[in-house]
Amino acid sequence: MKKQNKIKWFKPLSALIFVLGVGATVLVFSSEPENVEKEIKEEVVAKKMPAVKRELSEQMNILDSLNTLKEAYDVAILEKNTLSRELELERKNVENLMQLIKVSQNPTAAQIKIYRNQLLDLKNSLETRMQEIKKLKFQNKNLLTEIESQNVVMYQQRAENDTLVSKQKKLESSLKDASKLSLSNFKVIALREKNSGKELETTKSKSTDKLKISFTINGNAVAKTGKRVYYVQVLDQKNTVLGDDKLIEFGNNKALVYSFIVTADFQGKSLNAYGILNADENNFKKGTYFVNYFDKQEIVGSTSITLE
Structure with a gap:
């Protein structure tokens, strides 16, 4: 009797185990397409992510390069x-560009290209300065060697030694005077214009009718005189170029988007120059505006203004 009862329970139990096994098998195989589809989607997203973050990655690379460049200027x-x-002024340009890039959010490929070109210009400028310094050291070393030789051979000829010292000073002066025409005193102020036509300085965005952007062309007795053209680039909080927003190409795959042009008649002496950026129909918004100064494609200065 007990044996018959065991047989009766064994058959239903075997059937139940068989059903559960088949169900598990179906569940495993039915979930495989979903897993495959999920893996495909993850692969597609993974492939898209680098393209989305490429500009941000390049932005960080440019910042790293600028930091290295700043350290080279420090040394x-x-x-x-x-x-x-001149090195201190150019280091300031590097710091200003770093600040500009740091506040830039979600830069476009075009903006990254501009940053990269500016970085290249700053690198080339440092390389040029270092070559000038190297040349100056070499010439000074040669002059000192010549002076020492003359002192040993003709100790009594003090007048000739004085002449050599004078040559050294004239050489240093000539190298400095012959350097590229430089700019300084970069400033930008906000102005509001009264009904009388009088202009008053302001810090309020809603009161600002125009931005007056000025700079000084440093005097240089040996620099070429005549008409000088400089490009001014004004960027708002969204990194948009205000004003004319025109593109100019200089060759060698170098281009610049500028807000307006400032021309000056340089005659060897220091000269103050400025340009005006008028408010458009949207007026000036609250925030910080960055101003870059260019001599052709080369950035020569930067400044900024914050409107409340």
């Missing part, structure tokens, strides 16, 4: 040579 300035002032 060069510590040598305290006759070009230290």
Whole structure:
């Protein structure tokens, strides 16, 4: 009797185990297409992500390069040579460009191209300065060697030694004077115009009718005189170029989008120059505006203004 009862329970139990096994098998195989589809979607997203983040990655790479460039300027300035002032101005340009890039959000490929070109210009400028310093050191070394040789051979001829010292000073002066025409005193102020026509400085965005952007062309007795053209680029909080928003190409795949042009008649002496950016139909918004100054495709200065 007990044996019959065991047989009765064994058959239903075997059937139940068989049904559960078939169900598990169906579940495993039915879930495989979903897993495959999920894996395909993840692969597609993974392929798209680098394209989406490429500009941000390039932005960080440019910032890293600018930081390295700034450190190189720091080292060069510590040598305290006759070009230290020019090096300090160019280091400031590097710092301003770094600040501009840091506040830029979701840069476009065109903006990345502009940053890269500006980085290349700054690198080329440093390389040019370093070559000038190297040349100056070499010439100074040769002059000192010549002076020492003359002192040994003709100790009594002090007048000739004085002449050599004078040559050294004239050489340093000539190298400095022959350097590229430089700009300084970069400024931007917001103005509101009264009904009388009088202009008053303001810090309020809603009161701002125009931005006056000025700079100084440093005097240089040996620089070529005549008409000088400089390009001014004004960027708003969205990194949009305000004003004319025109593109100019300089060759060698170099181009610049500028807000307006400033021309000046340089005659060897220091000269103040400025340009005006008028408010458009949208007026000036609250926030920080960045201003870049260009001599052709080369950035020569930067400044900014914050409107409340």
